[in-house]
Amino acid sequence: xxxxxxxxxxxxxxxxxxxxxxxxxxxxxxKILEVAxxxxxxxxxxxxxxxxxxxxxxxxxxxxxxxxxxxxxxLMESTRIEALRHPGAGAPRTGPPYVKDxxxxxxVCGDPRTFQATVLDTHFSSGEGATFHMNIxxxxxxxxxxxxxLGLGSQWVSVTRPMERGLKELLHIPEMLxxxxxxxxxxxxxxxxxSYRRELxxxxxxxxxxxxxxxxxxxxxxxxxxxxxxxxxxxRTH
Numbered sequence: 001x002x003x004x005x006x007x008x009x010x011x012x013x014x015x016x017x018x019x020x021x022x023x024x025x026x027x028x029x030x031k032i033l034e035v036a037x038x039x040x041x042x043x044x045x046x047x048x049x050x051x052x053x054x055x056x057x058x059x060x061x062x063x064x065x066x067x068x069x070x071x072x073x074x075l076m077e078s079t080r081i082e083a084l085r086h087p088g089a090g091a092p093r094t095g096p097p098y099v100k101d102x103x104x105x106x107x108v109c110g111d112p113r114t115f116q117a118t119v120l121d122t123h124f125s126s127g128e129g130a131t132f133h134m135n136i137x138x139x140x141x142x143x144x145x146x147x148x149x150l151g152l153g154s155q156w157v158s159v160t161r162p163m164e165r166g167l168k169e170l171l172h173i174p175e176m177l178x179x180x181x182x183x184x185x186x187x188x189x190x191x192x193x194x195s196y197r198r199e200l201x202x203x204x205x206x207x208x209x210x211x212x213x214x215x216x217x218x219x220x221x222x223x224x225x226x227x228x229x230x231x232x233x234x235x236r237t238h
Contacts, residue, residue: 014153014188015154015156016153016192017098018098018101018188019103019187033106035142038142039138042117045114045118045132045135046114047114047115048135050108051173053105053106059100062167066099066157069162102186105182108143108179109177109178110136110178111177133180140181143183147183147185152185152186153188153189156181196227196230
C-alpha cells in the first residue's frame with residue numbers, strides 16, 4: 001500500500017453515531033477480524049477474542065445496557081464545569097442509544113492471562129496491565145481501519161465495569177476475560193464532516209523536547225474548552 005493511501009484511510013475513518021439498518025455483506029465482518037488478528041501485541045501474546053453479535057434481540061439488550069450506562073455517565077459528567085463537559089454526555093439524552101440500528105456489534109474481549117507472555121520487568125515497571133490494555137487497543141484500532149476500508153462506519157464504545165458485568169451475563173463470556181470496548185459496525189447514517197486534529201508542528205519535537213511547545217495547565221484547559229466548542233455542534237466527527 002502506498003503511504004498516501006494509508007493516510008487517506010486514516011483521515012477517512014470516523015466514529016459514527018448513527019447507522020443505517022442495512023445488513024453488511026457476507027464476509028465483511030470476517031475480513032475485518034482477519035485484519036484485527038494481525039494487530040501488534042506485547043511478546044505476541046494475542047489476548048483478543050471477538051464476540052460478533054448479529055441477533056436483533058441480543059443487540060436490543062445491549063442497547064438497554066448502554067441506555068443505563070448513559071444515565072450514569074450524564075450524572076457524573078454534570079459534576080464537571082460546563083465548559084469542559086463532554087458533548088455526548090453533558091446533557092440528558094432521550095431516545096435509544098446511537099448503536100440501535102447497527103446490524104453488527106463486535107465485543108472485544110481480552111484474556112489477561114496472556115500478559116504472562118511479556119518479560120517479568122514489564123509487570124512491575126509499566127503500570128498494572130498497561131501492555132495488556134495497549135494490546136486490546138491495537139486490535140480495536142485495526143477493526144476501525146478495516147471497517148473504513150470497506151466503506152463502513154464504526155464506533156468506539158468504552159465498556160465500564162457495570163456494563164461489563166451485564167455483557168458477560170448476556171453473552172455468556174467467561175469471568176476471567178475482560179471487556180474494555182465494543183464496536184458497532186454498519187453503513188453510515190450520515191456523512192461526517194472534517195475532523196479536527198492539532199497541527200503536526202505542534203506535536204512533533206526533533207532530537208529533544210522543544211520546551212517552547214510545552215503547554216501549561218492553563219493552556220491545556222483552554223485547549224479542552226475550545227475543543228468542546230468545536231465538537232458540540234459536530235460531535236459525530238472525531
